[in-house]
Amino acid sequence: MEFQNRLYDLRKRSGLSQEELANLVGVTRQAVQKWEAGTSRPDMDNLTALARYFNVTLDWLITGHEMESCAAAQNGPVVVENHYHYNSWHYEYKSKCTVFGLPLVHINLAQRGFCVARGVVAIGNVSVGALSIGVFALGGITVGAFGMGLLALAGMALGLLAMGGIALGYVAVGGCAFGYLAIGGSSVGIYAAGGAAMARDVAVGSAATADLLAIGQDARAAMTMGLSDTREAIFQAIGQTGAPDWIRSVLMFCIGR
Missing domain, CATH: 1.10.260.40 (lambda repressor-like DNA-binding domains)
Incomplete structure (x- = not known):
């Protein structure tokens, strides 16, 4: 063979x-x-x-x-030393319990390469699951360096609710956030709040730019307000833009009112 x-x-x-x-x-x-x-x-x-x-x-x-011992043919014992320097490691666990054909838990981790874990709970270099943890994570709830899911917590996150260094989602929270509602150091969205906020409707931040309403120290929009204005005045102004009630509540929270 x-x-x-x-x-x-x-x-x-x-x-x-x-x-x-x-x-x-x-x-x-x-x-x-x-x-x-x-x-x-x-x-x-x-x-x-x-x-x-x-x-x-x-x-x-x-x-x-197999290697056959040749000691009998020698005058003395022969010592053979094999030195293999192997630093890589791999660990895999797959539960016997399955849900819709997928293991309940699948862990597949390795030092080298990208091991794929697929399960309800998936943990791996690359993971796909309802709860997914990995360098590259895809699923319902994802945690990793790069995450995509309904709820994504990652260095780079994409999801319905995305939280990370760079976040893109319906609701995005991060250092750089892009979404319908974006909250972050730098945020861009329909509604945005952060250090530097740019929005179509309402922007809240130290530097805020919007088409309709900007609230901040440096505000630029059709209508502008300062952070020192009263809660009632800011709440009413946001409402005039047609923002949903939950958006108004979140923006008021970001303002600290």
Whole structure:
């Protein structure tokens, strides 16, 4: 049996796709495809990673047989030392309980590559789930460096409610926020509140620019107000723009009234 056949059998017995094995080792799917087709061979680091993951010896993986001791043919004992420097790690857990065919919990993390976790609760380098945590997270509630979901909490967040360094959503809260209602250091939206706010209807902030109403120290709009104006006057002015009651409440909260 050739190397490519041994690798194929090991992968199939482990229930892995070529893409999943590639993620574990930290290579592309095309590289695994070439290994199994016999058109290329993995380097020593990748061979070591494969042997460790499948719990086989490196000698068996390469040659198909175990090393035979040659001590009997020598005048003295022979000590063979193999030093493999393998710093990568991988951890995966998949619960047996499933919901609509998806595991209730799927954790798939690795130091190298992008391991995909798919489950109701998904935690991985790349995660997809109702509750999704990962570098790249997609789902109902997402937490990660890059998140997309109904509720997204991430460095870069996209969602119905998005919160992050850069947030884009119906309601967006972040350092830079873009949305129907945007709240942040720099905010742009139909309604916006923040240090620098730009809005179509109502902008609230130190520097506020809007088409209809701007409230702030430096306010520019068809109608302007200062932060020192009374609560009743500001509340009434926002209402005149046609803003929904919940928008008025949020903007008043941002003003501190």
